[in-house]
Amino acid sequence: MDRTPQSFDSLTSLRLHLTLIASLSPVALFACLSGGWYVAFVIVSTMSIAWLADAVFRFWGPRREPEDSSALLWGLTLALVMPPLVPFWIPWAGILFSILAKGLLGGSGASWLNPALTAWAFCQAGWPAAMRPAVSLSGASDSQITSMLATRSSLDQGATDWLNGNIFSWLNLQVPAGYVDLVTGVGLQSHSWNAEAGTFFLLAATVFLLVRGTIPWQIPLFFFLGFAVPVGIFGGLPAGQGLFSGDVLFQIFSGTFLLGIFFLATDTSSRPLSSRGLTLYALGAGVLAFVLRTWGVHVEGVGYAILFMNFLVPWMDLVLRKKVLNDLR
Amino acid sequence: MNRSKTFPFGGIRVDSFRSLTENRGVQSLSLPSLAVVPLVQYHGARATWVVAVGESIREEQLLAKGLGPGDLDVHSPTPGILQEFREVPVPGGGVSSAALIRLDGSFNRTGRDVPVRDWSGWSPAELLEHIRSCGVYLESSTLDKAVRLPEASVGLDDLVINGLQPEPYLTLALALLDERSAALAEGIEILRKIYSPLHTLLVTDRDDTSPWQAVSAISLPGVELVSLEYKFPQAQAGLLAKTLSTGPRCLIIDVNGVLSVRDAVVEGRPQIERTVVLSGQGARHPGTYRVRIGTPLFQFLKDAGGIKPNSEKIVVGGPFQGRLADNLASPIVKSTQAVLVLAKSEVNTGVSRACIRCGSCVKSCPVGLEPLNLYKLLRQDNVVQARNDGLDFCIGCGICSFVCPSRLPLVETFQRVQEETSRG
Numbered sequence: 001m002d003r004t005p006q007s008f009d010s011l012t013s014l015r016l017h018l019t020l021i022a023s024l025s026p027v028a029l030f031a032c033l034s035g036g037w038y039v040a041f042v043i044v045s046t047m048s049i050a051w052l053a054d055a056v057f058r059f060w061g062p063r064r065e066p067e068d069s070s071a072l073l074w075g076l077t078l079a080l081v082m083p084p085l086v087p088f089w090i091p092w093a094g095i096l097f098s099i100l101a102k103g104l105l106g107g108s109g110a111s112w113l114n115p116a117l118t119a120w121a122f123c124q125a126g127w128p129a130a131m132r133p134a135v136s137l138s139g140a141s142d143s144q145i146t147s148m149l150a151t152r153s154s155l156d157q158g159a160t161d162w163l164n165g166n167i168f169s170w171l172n173l174q175v176p177a178g179y180v181d182l183v184t185g186v187g188l189q190s191h192s193w194n195a196e197a198g199t200f201f202l203l204a205a206t207v208f209l210l211v212r213g214t215i216p217w218q219i220p221l222f223f224f225l226g227f228a229v230p231v232g233i234f235g236g237l238p239a240g241q242g243l244f245s246g247d248v249l250f251q252i253f254s255g256t257f258l259l260g261i262f263f264l265a266t267d268t269s270s271r272p273l274s275s276r277g278l279t280l281y282a283l284g285a286g287v288l289a290f291v292l293r294t295w296g297v298h299v300e301g302v303g304y305a306i307l308f309m310n311f312l313v314p315w316m317d318l319v320l321r322k323k324v325l326n327d328l329r
Numbered sequence: 330m331n332r333s334k335t336f337p338f339g340g341i342r343v344d345s346f347r348s349l350t351e352n353r354g355v356q357s358l359s360l361p362s363l364a365v366v367p368l369v370q371y372h373g374a375r376a377t378w379v380v381a382v383g384e385s386i387r388e389e390q391l392l393a394k395g396l397g398p399g400d401l402d403v404h405s406p407t408p409g410i411l412q413e414f415r416e417v418p419v420p421g422g423g424v425s426s427a428a429l430i431r432l433d434g435s436f437n438r439t440g441r442d443v444p445v446r447d448w449s450g451w452s453p454a455e456l457l458e459h460i461r462s463c464g465v466y467l468e469s470s471t472l473d474k475a476v477r478l479p480e481a482s483v484g485l486d487d488l489v490i491n492g493l494q495p496e497p498y499l500t501l502a503l504a505l506l507d508e509r510s511a512a513l514a515e516g517i518e519i520l521r522k523i524y525s526p527l528h529t530l531l532v533t534d535r536d537d538t539s540p541w542q543a544v545s546a547i548s549l550p551g552v553e554l555v556s557l558e559y560k561f562p563q564a565q566a567g568l569l570a571k572t573l574s575t576g577p578r579c580l581i582i583d584v585n586g587v588l589s590v591r592d593a594v595v596e597g598r599p600q601i602e603r604t605v606v607l608s609g610q611g612a613r614h615p616g617t618y619r620v621r622i623g624t625p626l627f628q629f630l631k632d633a634g635g636i637k638p639n640s641e642k643i644v645v646g647g648p649f650q651g652r653l654a655d656n657l658a659s660p661i662v663k664s665t666q667a668v669l670v671l672a673k674s675e676v677n678t679g680v681s682r683a684c685i686r687c688g689s690c691v692k693s694c695p696v697g698l699e700p701l702n703l704y705k706l707l708r709q710d711n712v713v714q715a716r717n718d719g720l721d722f723c724i725g726c727g728i729c730s731f732v733c734p735s736r737l738p739l740v741e742t743f744q745r746v747q748e749e750t751s752r753g
Contacts, residue, residue, distance in 0.1 A: 012736065273691045
């Protein structure tokens with residue numbers, strides 16, 4: 001006689017992926033608004049190709065599996081880590097390679113590498129010139145951020161003055177000009193990556209995801225700590241400034257850092273299982289992202305940092321599993 | 330004494346659905362005109378009939394005798410004529426021979442004043458004998474097998490009265506603590522007299538205030554009240570023993586069982602009825618009902634107010650340990666704690682998808698297993714490695730399957746393989 005629970009939790013894999021897609025859609029919309037029809041085309045076409053390639057594997061592959069929308073999510077995240085003017089066939093090639101690799105390894109959940117990041121690394125390695133963003137992130141300074149802005153918006157002026165006058169004055173701190181524009185994506189001359197456009201919406205979505213427990217809180221928290229602490233201490237060194245002069249705010253709000261810590265690093269199939277594993281994984285990825293961004297050749301270290309930590313996940317799962325079981329028999 | 334408030338890892342905080350049935354009292358339902366009394370009334374029951382077809386049966390007459398020393402006797406829930414023996418499906422799964430008794434004749438007890446017996450002069454062995462002769466079914470919680478009372482000479486470190494809600498919807502203990510607190514106190518006294526435990530604990534859910542008042546209103550000297558945070562599956566005997574850090578000689582009995590013990594000793598009443606919770610969004614009148622054993626499910630559901638048209642399925646037992654009632658002719662038995670009528674929104678079935686390694690099963694397993702990896706191993710028929718990884722420790726609570734977003738048959742597979750390996 002088959003023993004089975006008679007009722008189940010309402011969360012399903014399909015619903016999980018759709019929730020994540022829905023959370024990212026305002027970011028995508030904002031990227032389209034600031035990048036124009038071409039960005040919209042890249043996002044939609046990459047998602048469609050991802051879904052189609054995945055469908056081929058699901059129907060004719062070794063294991064028939066029902067749709068869980070994960071391919072759509074990978075297509076969307078990949079499109080969001082592309083520079084706005086990337087030739088459209090680059091993300092197509094990337095996602096095709098990644099879906100192929102995932103399918104050959106056994107489908108959803110069987111690949112221990114994040115499919116979106118696998119595709120991104122494929123693009124980076126294959127067409128480094130096309131993937132290079134307009135603005136360099138390493139050793140950023142105030143002059144760089146202002147140079148990213150065509151004109152400083154009135155929103156930035158008003159908000160910065162208000163923040164400095166009412167909140168940061170208490171802390172003896174000052175928000176430099178341009179940061180509000182950076183966070184909201186308003187007035188940026190060119191984004192390095194599509195996801196940068198909707199930073200505010202990205203943050204809003206993550207609050208929702210964290211409160212509902214859709215993504216584990218350990219990853220964003222420890223990723224942030226692993227990254228921000230060394231950035232704050234050593235981040236000023238490449239620019240010739242001393243210790244404790246790193247620009248944490250700029251480093252966090254620029255590039256794919258936020259998308260990385262909330263969406264890429266939290267991918268279920270490529271993150272560790274245990275809570276200790278999640279902590280170690282996120283800390284390691286944070287430190288690695290700092291190292292790669294500060295001294296690496298590539299301007300964007302977050303993606304590689306996560307991908308390199310993905311390599312270690314099987315090891316973490318093996319080492320950090322519970323050694324003593326709770327004998328309740 | 331230092332008590333932890335809940336168990337160290339795993340478990341889930343899931344809706345208790347207490348509001349559906351609380352504060353509704355306990356109502357008695359009418360007798361079945363045709364009682365269906367199965368031989369097998371709980372998992373592992375072994376008994377043999379001592380009556381024959383055509384015989385005229387008295388209320389409470391012995392129908393079947395337990396085979397072994399721990400096997401329970403079966404008594405007749407109603408007076409009547411034994412019409413026939415028939416194979417019936419039992420809610421625990423499988424089929425069992427059942428006596429069909431057509432209501433007829435007069436009652437020994439129902440409607441009469443039965444004298445209360447003074448048990449204070451009885452020895453522990455005599456008390457145990459009275460309990461055994463009444464065929465009282467005892468369990469620690471719905472997650473555990475039947476409890477066999479140890480010999481009186483054993484002595485106990487801890488006697489634990491389990492007043493926790495074992496699973497969502499199952500508010501039986503709550504209702505009984507409210508309704509029969511004085512009888513409960515007497516039942517506890519009887520068990521204390523038999524075993525003279527070093528400690529006696531009455532455990533309830535923390536957010537549950539009413540039984541506290543009810544229980545502390547009566548005097549229970551020497552009984553320690555412990556309340557735990559509501560979390561599934563903390564009522565499971567092994568987990569409860571760990572949470573309470575009980576001694577090695579520990580007896581855990583749920584509130585319903587203690588009351589049955591009391592009724593057996595004080596009133597000499599064999600177990601021919603039981604208290605059943607009817608709950609779920611599909612039940613018209615969810616609540617707690619006293620009903621004769623052998624009442625077919627369809628009659629129970631009808632008498633208790635019927636079901637709503639949006640009902641998805643009927644379950645005997647809790648949502649985790651219960652079984653689908655695929656035949657409503659099967660009866661209420663001694664181990665039936667609840668009947669759930671679940672609406673579609675409560676069931677959430679879905680197609681089985683690929684494992685996405687989300688880790689929910691690992692996080693919530695109270696044993697510390699990695700269900701996803703065990704499942705992968707068993708799909709490859711690697712039972713040896715799965716057992717090395719702790720398959721035998723699985724208590725079958727069902728959390729892994731409940732939380733799995735890909736609806737993989739995790740606990741189902743583990744239980745099946747466990748059964749196969751234990752068989753040979």
